[in-house]
Amino acid sequence: MTLPDNWLFLKQFTKARIALGRNGVSLPTKEILNFSLSHAQARDAVHQPFNSDQIQSELHKMGLSTLTVHSCVKDREEYLRRPDLGRKLNQESIKKLEKAYQNPSDLIIIIGDGLSSYAVDRQAVSVIRALLPYLKKLNIQLGPIILAHQARVALGDQIGSILRAKSIAMLIGERPGLSSSDSLGIYMTWQPDDTRNDANRNCISNVRPEGLKHDLAAFKLAWLLEQSFIKQISGVRLKDESDNAALSDTIKPLYIA
8 A cells, every 4th residue: 555755745846756655665666667667768868869850841941941960970879978079070061061151140059969859859949939039139140050960069169160150059958867858958159169168158958848948948048149249258257137127138028927
């Protein structure tokens, strides 16, 4: 017989594994099975192939141009063993970007599979759709959307440098957790190049319907972009104070709170 947990009322506020109850000296069989399922979903998220063709199709319907690139990683096993190779473009992709380069853009958005292509498949297009009205209001010129296979966050710096973008936003799958295998991270960098590091980036994390919703994530990114263009900085010197209306300039939320 399963005994209820005293924390049961807190379960409504979190997806964390609390108030699971007890069955003798062990967990209930249902919770053990749920844990195994979540673990399998996290592993699947890491190994699921990046369906860039589907995302590309959806972006084209929105009138956006795209380019597909690959890091130096050959396969998923190498991706997990060699993070350094995921931070560099292969030669074919470098040539493709150099050939495609015409005029500098204000912003390049990169969609990278990262550690969860499942997150990218579910969240990326919705975030971009919510972001476009803000970019129009800010008069920020958006370059082609880059779809990056076997990508790490720093790959965006090389892409932005080749395309001579003023800023980049890398939308990438975050490391899956046992309660969130579909969490998207957004990394914004001012004047990207190969000297940039984590301190030069602003991060918006846990983007998913059960976490930071798409509309709010788009607003936060737009707020950071506006401040970045005004102050010409990003990273630790640029604090996310988008929740303070008194500190906003042009950008105001378009979503219904």
